[in-house]
Amino acid sequence: MDKKFNETMQFNAAEKDKDSEAKKILVAVYKALAEKGYNPVNQIVGYILSGDPTYITSYNNARSIIRRLERDELLEELVDSYIKNNTEK
Numbered sequence: 001m002d003k004k005f006n007e008t009m010q011f012n013a014a015e016k017d018k019d020s021e022a023k024k025i026l027v028a029v030y031k032a033l034a035e036k037g038y039n040p041v042n043q044i045v046g047y048i049l050s051g052d053p054t055y056i057t058s059y060n061n062a063r064s065i066i067r068r069l070e071r072d073e074l075l076e077e078l079v080d081s082y083i084k085n086n087t088e089k
Contacts, residue, residue, distance in 0.1 A: 023077055026044070028060070032056075036059050038057065047071070048075055053067060
């Protein structure tokens, strides 16, 4: 087996300003989806998994806004926020 696949890969996290931007984008898109009557969580998950921008409404420019960042950056923000809010301190 290739040695490269036996070692832990390191993922370089996005910079803090990107985290802040990702949070703002997710909140704006969530609000736009909710205002249009969609289930925001389901729609955002669909977008992150598929990359298909039609999961996101164009209302309030949400579709354009969410495409400013790569999907992995959005996912990183979600995981980071979840861990910070759900671990004992």
